[in-house]
Amino acid sequence: MGDVGRGFFVREGIPEFMHDRAVPTADLIAPNRFELEFLTGLPADTLDEALAASDRARALGPDLVLTTSLLLPEHEPEATIGMLAVSGEGAWLVRTPLLPLSVNGAGDATAALFLAHHLRGGDPAKALSKTASSIHAVLEATLRARSQEIHLIEAQDDIAEPPDRFPAQRLC
Numbered sequence: 001m002g003d004v005g006r007g008f009f010v011r012e013g014i015p016e017f018m019h020d021r022a023v024p025t026a027d028l029i030a031p032n033r034f035e036l037e038f039l040t041g042l043p044a045d046t047l048d049e050a051l052a053a054s055d056r057a058r059a060l061g062p063d064l065v066l067t068t069s070l071l072l073p074e075h076e077p078e079a080t081i082g083m084l085a086v087s088g089e090g091a092w093l094v095r096t097p098l099l100p101l102s103v104n105g106a107g108d109a110t111a112a113l114f115l116a117h118h119l120r121g122g123d124p125a126k127a128l129s130k131t132a133s134s135i136h137a138v139l140e141a142t143l144r145a146r147s148q149e150i151h152l153i154e155a156q157d158d159i160a161e162p163p164d165r166f167p168a169q170r171l172c
Contacts, residue, residue, distance in 0.1 A: 003069070003107075004034045024061035028118065030111035031057070032069040047072055047084075047093070051171070054086035063087055064124060066114050066131075068107055071098070083110070085128045085168070092125045092168040094132040101143050105150045110135050113159065125168040133162035 001015050002008035008015055019039055023029055033044050040056040043049050044067065054065045070082035080095040113134050117127035137158030141151040152159065 001031075002034050002038070003032060019060075023057070026062045028064040028066070028115060029057065029062045030066040030068060030107075030114055032107050033067060033071075034069075036065075036067050044070070045073070047074055047171075050084050051086065051091055054084060054091070058086060058088075064118070066111070066128070068110050083128060083132060085114075085124045087124050089124060091171040092128050093171055094128050094166050094168045096132050096136045096166050099136075099139050099143050101139065101148075103139070103142055103148050103150050106135065106139065109138060109150060109152065117162075125170065128168040129164065129166055130162040132166040132168075133164065134159045136166065137162070 001010045001018060015038060023039060029039075031039060033050070036044050036050070036053050036057060039060065040053045042053040042056055044053045050067055050070055050072070054067060057065045064085065064087040067084045070084055072082060078095070079098045081098045082093055082095045085092045110131060114127055114131040117130040118124065121127065134155070138150050138152060138155040141154035142149070145151050145154070
């Protein structure tokens with residue numbers, strides 16, 4: 001729906017529809033940080049705030065919330081970007097190196113990969129780890145190609161069988 005620094009980029013009424021109609025009926029949502037803040041009305045500037053916002057998002061209906069694009073002050077010295085998965089079973093964080101690129105479609109690809117990995121195994125931590133490994137491989141291929149469009153074909157092997165590069169850390 002939108003992104004930090006860019007605001008909303010969907011038609012008027014869509015964010016409200018997502019908040020009022022779609023999210024309450026969903027089992028799983030995968031907002032980026034900007035979208036999580038919109039959906040919950042809470043900031044997600046720190047890990048504790050992102051956890052609180054994820055809990056509020058779960059209270060709207062979904063059992064599982066995957067938040068992407070978490071640039072947290074706790075991680076700045078290491079130049080990493082995080083993803084946070086929160087469910088009734090707990091919360092997990094995965095961090096990957098922040099690559100110097102800005103692309104179209106990474107959030108949608110991340111959501112699709114997470115859903116696929118989650119449906120395969122039902123374990124949010126494993127799905128998070130596999131998703132991080134897959135999408136990082138896609139972004140590395142995209143960076144090598146110097147493209148703004150993600151390079152899925154070049155990373156298809158890492159999408160199908162992700163390496164164990166980025167383990168998810170259990171938070172609670």
